Amino acid sequence: DAKTTQPPSMDCAEGRAANLPCNHSTISGNEYVYWYRQIHSQGPQYIIHGLKNNETNEMASLIITEDRKSSTLILPHATLRDTAVYYCIVRVTYSGGGADGLTFGKGTHLIIQP
Amino acid sequence: KAGVTQTPRYLIKTRGQQVTLSCSPISGHRSVSWYQQTPGQGLQFLFEYFSETQRNKGNFPGRFSGRQFSNSRSEMNVSTLELGDSALYLCASSLRQGAGNTIYFGEGSWLTVV
Numbered sequence: 001d002a003k004t005t006q007p008p009s010m011d012c013a014e015g016r017a018a019n020l021p022c023n024h025s026t027i028s029g030n031e032y033v034y035w036y037r038q039i040h041s042q043g044p045q046y047i048i049h050g051l052k053n054n055e056t057n058e059m060a061s062l063i064i065t066e067d068r069k070s071s072t073l074i075l076p077h078a079t080l081r082d083t084a085v086y087y088c089i090v091r092v093t094y095s096g097g098g099a100d101g102l103t104f105g106k107g108t109h110l111i112i113q114p
Numbered sequence: 115k116a117g118v119t120q121t122p123r124y125l126i127k128t129r130g131q132q133v134t135l136s137c138s139p140i141s142g143h144r145s146v147s148w149y150q151q152t153p154g155q156g157l158q159f160l161f162e163y164f165s166e167t168q169r170n171k172g173n174f175p176g177r178f179s180g181r182q183f184s185n186s187r188s189e190m191n192v193s194t195l196e197l198g199d200s201a202l203y204l205c206a207s208s209l210r211q212g213a214g215n216t217i218y219f220g221e222g223s224w225l226t227v228v
Contacts, residue, residue: 032214043118043204043219044157051214087157093213101147101159101170102206102217 003027003090009109018075020108022088025069030093033064034102035073037084037110044087044104047073083112116141118220120205126226132193135223139186139207145169145215146188148180151202151222163188164211192225200227 005023012018024033032051036044048055048062050071055062061074075082087107092100119138127133139146147162147170159172163182180190186207192199202222208215 030213034217036219041202043221046216046218049214049216091213098169098211099213101149101162101172102157103159104157106156 003031003092003103004088004105006086006088006105006108008106009111011111011113012075012078014080014112014114015077018078018082018110018112020073020075020086020088020110021070022073023070024088024090027068027090028093029068032091032093033062033071034089034091035060035062036087036089036102036104037082038087038107039084045084047086078110078112080112080114083110085109118205118207118218120203120220120223122223123221124224124226126228127195129195129197129227131195132191133195133225134189134191135203135205135225137188137190137205137207137220139188139205140218143207143209143218144186145208145211146182146186147206147208147217148188148190149204149206149219150174151204152198152200157204160190162211169211195227197227199225201225 034049035047038044050062064071085107145164148160151157162170182188204222206219208217
C-alpha cells in the first residue's frame, strides 16, 4: 500500500501557484519523497524528489516539513499544460541503500482553470 | 539526450500467447525497472534489474519475467496471456539502484489481450 495520502482532486487558476499537499506520517528517516505527474496515456514524468531539505528545480519546489510527516509540491505559475494526475511517493528504503520500486497511490487530479 | 525508449508502442495479442516488450534506458543508466498500469489497479511495480540481475520484484505471478543485457537494455516477457494482462507497461531507468536516484519513465507499451 502507498505510504502517502493526497486529496483526490484540486483546482487552480491559470497563472497562480498550485500547492499540492501530501501526508506521509509513517515516513522513515532515510526514505525519500518523490513527485511525478502523469498526463492521460503518457508515461509518468519526474518532477522532483527530496529527503529532508526543501528542493527546487526548473519545474517546481518541494517543501518538506521539519518532522517530515508532510510535504507540499509547488508549481509556481500554473499553465493549462500542468493539468495532470500528480503522485506523491515515499520510496521504501532498506539499510545499505537499497530500495523498493515506486509505490503509486491514486494521486491528485490537478485541473488548471483558464 | 534520448529518453527511455520502449518498443513496440502498441500491440494486440490473443489469450494464451506470450509477449516480449523491449526497453532501452537512458544512456549511462544501469538500473531498469518495469511497471504495469491498469484502470483497476493503477501503477504497480513489476521488477527491477541492475547489472543484469533482478534486484527487486513486485507481487506478480511467475508468468511475468524479465532480463537485462550487458548494455543495460531490458526485456520483459509475459507468458500464457490472460485478458487481465491488458495494460500499459512502463519501463523506467536510473543511473544506479537504490534510494535517492532519479527515475525516468518511458512512454510505455500498450498491450491488448483479446
